[in-house]
Amino acid sequence: MKYAVLIGDGMADYPIEKLGGKTILQAARTPAMDYIAAHGKAGYAKTIPEGFHPGSDVANMSILGYDPAVYYSGRAPLEAASMGVTLAPDDVAFRCNLVTIEHGRIKDYSAGHISSEEAKILIETLDAELGTDELSFYPGVSYRHLMVARKNLGAETECTPPHDITGKKIDKYLPRGKDGAFFSDRIKASMIVLELHPVNLKRIEEGKNPANSIWVWGQGHAPKFTPFQELYGKTGAVISAVDLLKGIGVYAGLDVIEVEGATGYLDTNYEGKVNAAIEALKTKDLVFIHVEAPDEAGHEGSIDKKLKAVEDFDSRIVAPILKHAQTSDEPFTILILPDHPTPISVKTHTQDPIPFAIYRTDNKESDEVQTFDEDSVKKGSLGLVKASDLIGMLVKAK
Known part of the structure; x- marks a missing residue:
C-alpha cells in the first residue's frame, strides 16, 4: 500500500x-x-x-x-531544524517575521511576501547590527526567518503571532512578561536598522511594502520526537x-x-x-x-x-x-x-x-x-x- x-x-x-x-x-x-x-x-x-x-x-x-x-515545544524550533540550525539545550528559537509597520500598526505580516533574496540581505544586516553572543539571526524563506536566543533567554516571554494582529496597534502586543522588554527593544531597534536600508528604499520606489521591522514569536526549545x-x-x-x-x-x-x-x-x-x-x-x-x-x-x-x-x-x-x-x-x-x-x-x-x-x-x-x-x-x-x-x-x- x-x-x-x-x-x-x-x-x-x-x-x-x-x-x-x-x-x-x-x-x-x-x-x-x-x-x-x-x-x-x-x-x-x-x-x-x-x-x-x-x-x-x-x-x-x-x-x-x-x-x-x-x-x-514551540513553532520556531521546528523551523530551526529545517534550516539546519542545531539548538543547544538552553537555546530558545524564535520565529522572526519581516513585517511592514505603518503608523504604529502592523500593515502587512509578510512585508508584501518579500522575496527570499531581498530578505536574506536584510536578515544578514540585522545579524551584523543586532546580533550578539546571546542573539543570532538566520535567513529563511520569504518573510519567515529565525532568531535564536541563548541561556534560556525568552523561554517564558509572551509573544503574539503577527498575522493575528494585522491592522492593530502594536503597543499592547509587543513581547511581554519575563524578558519581554529585551525583545521589545530588539523589535524597535530593527526598525531603525531597516527603515532606510537600500532594499527597502527600492521596494518603496517600486510601490511595494517595505520590510521595516521584525516581529518575534513562536519560541521554544528543541523537541524530542x-x-x-x-x-x-x-x-x-x-x-x-x-x-x-x-x-x-x-x-x-x-x-x-x-x-x-x-x-x-x-x-x-x-x-x-x-x-x-x-x-x-x-x-x-x-x-x-x-x-x-x-x-x-x-x-x-x-x-x-x-x-x-x-x-x-x-x-x-x-x-x-x-x-x-x-x-x-x-x-x-x-x-x-x-x-x-x-x-x-x-x-x-x-x-x-x-x-x-x-x-x-x-x-x-x-x-x-x-x-x-x-x-x-x-x-x-x-x-x-x-x-x-x-x-x-x-x-x-x-
Whole structure:
C-alpha cells in the first residue's frame, strides 16, 4: 500500500455573504476532492487539542501523527531544524517575521511576501547590527526567518503571532512578561536598522511594502520526537515550501524533499511537488504534500485569491495524485484535508474541526458524502476524530 496525505493549509472557512452564504470549499470548483469524498469515506477532525493556540505548527504536527500534548515545544524550533540550525539545550528559537509597520500598526505580516533574496540581505544586516553572543539571526524563506536566543533567554516571554494582529496597534502586543522588554527593544531597534536600508528604499520606489521591522514569536526549545517509522512502521517524505513542515519532517526522521520554485504562495511550483511525490513513492511508503497558498490568502482576507488557491490545489495537486493512484500497480490511499480553518472574516486561524476524506483504490466502500466541504463531511461515516490518530487509522486499515 502507498499513501499520500494532501494538506491544503487553511482551506476551511466560514460561510461568506459575498458567496451566497457558501464557504470557500463549497463555492470553489473542486472535482478531484469531491470525487475522493464521494468514493471514499469522510469525517471531520480536531487538529487543535484543548489548551493549544490554533497554529499551523500544532495542526500539522497532529496531521503527521504526533500528539502536540506529547511532542510540542514551540513553532520556531521546528523551523530551526529545517534550516539546519542545531539548538543547544538552553537555546530558545524564535520565529522572526519581516513585517511592514505603518503608523504604529502592523500593515502587512509578510512585508508584501518579500522575496527570499531581498530578505536574506536584510536578515544578514540585522545579524551584523543586532546580533550578539546571546542573539543570532538566520535567513529563511520569504518573510519567515529565525532568531535564536541563548541561556534560556525568552523561554517564558509572551509573544503574539503577527498575522493575528494585522491592522492593530502594536503597543499592547509587543513581547511581554519575563524578558519581554529585551525583545521589545530588539523589535524597535530593527526598525531603525531597516527603515532606510537600500532594499527597502527600492521596494518603496517600486510601490511595494517595505520590510521595516521584525516581529518575534513562536519560541521554544528543541523537541524530542519518536521516529515516524518506529511509530507507524512506514517510511515517508515531506514536501512543503515552509520550514515549519520541513522541521517536523526532520525531527520525525522523514525525508524532506526540496522542490525548486516552491514558494509558500499562489505562485508555488505545484507540478514540481507532484512530480517529487511520485518519485518519492517509488522508494517510500507515504508522502505528505503541503500547500500553503490557501492559508496565505485567508490571512490577506482575499476571497478571490483563496478561491484560486483552493482550485489550484484541487486541479494541480489532488487531481494528478488521484490519477497516479488509480493507475498505480499497488493499492493506494489518499487523505485530503486542511490543517485548520483560516476564515476570510477573521484573517487568522481558528480551532474549529476540519473536514477530511479518505479514498482507497482497493476498497469501493463509500458513505453518503458527495462533496468535500465543511458541512457535507458531517454526514460521513468516520465522524469526529482526533487528528493525531488519522495516520494510525490509515496504516492500520484493512
